[in-house]
Amino acid sequence: MVMIKKFKGALISGILLGLLFAWDAGKGFEAINISGFALTEMLSIIPPIFILLGLLDVWISRETMIQLMGKESGARGILLAFFFGSATVGPLYGAFPVAAVFMKKGVKFSNIMIFIGAWSTTKIPMLLFEISSMGAPFAITRLLVNIPGIIIMAWILELMTPDSEIDKLYERMERM
Amino acid sequence: MRIIYLYGVSALLLVLSFHKSREKTQKALKKAWKSFSKIFPALLGILILVGVLLAVFDADFISRIIGDESGWIGVALSAVVGAITLIPGFIAFPTASVLIDNGAGYMQIGAFISSLMMVGMVTAPMEAEYFGKRLTLIRNLMGFVFSFIVAYVIGKVVGGLWL
Numbered sequence: 001m002v003m004i005k006k007f008k009g010a011l012i013s014g015i016l017l018g019l020l021f022a023w024d025a026g027k028g029f030e031a032i033n034i035s036g037f038a039l040t041e042m043l044s045i046i047p048p049i050f051i052l053l054g055l056l057d058v059w060i061s062r063e064t065m066i067q068l069m070g071k072e073s074g075a076r077g078i079l080l081a082f083f084f085g086s087a088t089v090g091p092l093y094g095a096f097p098v099a100a101v102f103m104k105k106g107v108k109f110s111n112i113m114i115f116i117g118a119w120s121t122t123k124i125p126m127l128l129f130e131i132s133s134m135g136a137p138f139a140i141t142r143l144l145v146n147i148p149g150i151i152i153m154a155w156i157l158e159l160m161t162p163d164s165e166i167d168k169l170y171e172r173m174e175r176m
Numbered sequence: 177m178r179i180i181y182l183y184g185v186s187a188l189l190l191v192l193s194f195h196k197s198r199e200k201t202q203k204a205l206k207k208a209w210k211s212f213s214k215i216f217p218a219l220l221g222i223l224i225l226v227g228v229l230l231a232v233f234d235a236d237f238i239s240r241i242i243g244d245e246s247g248w249i250g251v252a253l254s255a256v257v258g259a260i261t262l263i264p265g266f267i268a269f270p271t272a273s274v275l276i277d278n279g280a281g282y283m284q285i286g287a288f289i290s291s292l293m294m295v296g297m298v299t300a301p302m303e304a305e306y307f308g309k310r311l312t313l314i315r316n317l318m319g320f321v322f323s324f325i326v327a328y329v330i331g332k333v334v335g336g337l338w339l
Contacts, residue, residue, distance in 0.1 A: 009221025009301060016228050027231045029330045035227030041264060042219060044179055046212065048186035054208030055189055057301040058200045089182055091264060093219060093299050097211045113315070120319075121293045126265040134276075134285075141333045142286065153318050160314060169307060172326050176214070176306065 045090045050097070057101050065105035073108060078151065081111040085118025095119040103173040109166050110158040117150035225298050226262050233257055239275050242284035247310030253324045254284045258291030258320045259316070262298045286330030287323045 004011070021028030069077040085095070098119075099112050108114075122143060130139040158166075193201045240255045263271070272285050295316045296303065304312040 006217040007220070009218050010224060011221075013221045013224035013228065017224055020228050020231065031224075031227035031229070031231035032233075034230045035223050036225045038226050042223065045182070048182045050208040050212045051186045051190060051205070053211060054204035054206070055186075055193055055201075057207050058204040059193065066224075089179070091262065091299075092293075092296050093215070093222065093302055096303060097215060100211075100306055116315075117294070120296075121290075123265070129266055130269050133273045135334075136306070137334045138282065138286075138330065141330055142326060145329050146290075149322050149325070153315075153322065156318065157311065157315060162313060165308070165310070169311070173306075174307075176211070 042091075046094065048088055049088070049094050053098055053101055057104070060105065062105050065102070065107055067103070069107040069111045071108050073111070077108060077111045078114055081107075081114040082118045082147075082150075085115045085120075086122045086124050088119060088123065089125055092116075092120050097176070100173045100176040103170055104176075109161070110154045110171075113154035113157045114150055115153060117146075121146050123148065142161065182196050215302065218305070220261070222302065229261050229298070230263065233261055235271055235275065237282055238288070239278050242275070242280045242288065244279055244281035244284075246284060247279065250281065250284045251287045251324060251327045254288035255291040255295075255320060255327070258288040258293075258323065259295040259320055260294060260297050262296060263292060265293070267294055281331070282335045283327045283331030286334075287327035290323035290326040291320055294322065 017028065017031055019032055067073070069080050073080075084098075088094070088098075095116050099116060102112055102115065103109075127139060127143065130142070190201065193204060238254070238257060241257070242250045246253070268289060272280075272289060276282065276285055297316070298311055300316060303315075307315070
């Protein structure tokens with residue numbers, strides 16, 4: 001039963017894939033191709049990310065992390081959150097386990113939200129790629145709108161979340 | 177290229193860590209494996225779903241709904257498509273540039289790229305496991321609304337009014 005619950009999402013997606021096959025077999029094969037490609041991407045990117053994650057968890061103390069990105073970290077905390085989010089590679093789902101470790105180490109909630117925002121949008125390797133395919137005006141404009149946008153959204157998210165819920169989230173991360 | 181650099185950095189740190197303390201390194205690897213096996217089932221579902229969605233919403237489909245004349249309706253539609261799909265950036269940007277060559281508007285592409293990156297309907301169940309349903313919903317909704325702001329500014333700056 002536990003297995004079924006764990007793989008519920010995969011099961012539902014599998015059924016959808018079956019339906020797509022029934023509707024149009026060509027599209028079904030296309031879907032398998034794309035999934036296979038995405039799976040290869042995941043398998044190549046995820047091992048180093050999780051190794052770095054484990055090392056971070058073991059070697060960097062909670063005290064250091066609180067000092068760098070905790071409640072009193074101010075502008076430095078924001079900058080570091082942007083840096084950690086932007087320097088990485090990999091899809092957004094890679095950011096959640098990293099955020100969980102950050103929260104275990106006492107990183108401030110708004111900095112967690114900035115980190116997630118930066119991971120989703122302002123990645124440095126991606127920016128270079130964006131400039132080359134979309135042109136500098138497009139890429140730079142987006143970046144200039146995104147940086148304040150991410151900070152403001154992080155603040156709003158923090159304001160909109162009651163302290164009790166934030167505390168609960170931090171407790172939940174202990175078990176992740 | 178970026179993958180090589182990522183592997184290089186983690187291999188280097190792993191060796192350093194092993195050199196300093198064998199036990200701590202083993203602990204780190206155990207933790208890495210534990211977090212990975214925790215999210216793997218959810219990831220598998222996501223990857224299958226991504227294939228299905230991208231097969232349905234292919235470049236042909238997208239370019240039909242986001243022409244330059246499609247205005248704010250086109251912006252809204254592209255933001256919705258961006259929110260539903262999950263495409264890695266190194267595929268999304270070249271695709272977007274092809275779409276623009278085929279007549280898509282900068283505003284619409286701005287909305288598409290922005291919501292593609294910030295909003296993740298497919299990954300929302302996984303995000304909710306970490307951050308709870310409420311926060312996940314608010315974050316994604318805000319990202320969705322924000323993509324209209326990005327679209328507006330991109331439309332003004334790149335679309336030709338200011339440059």
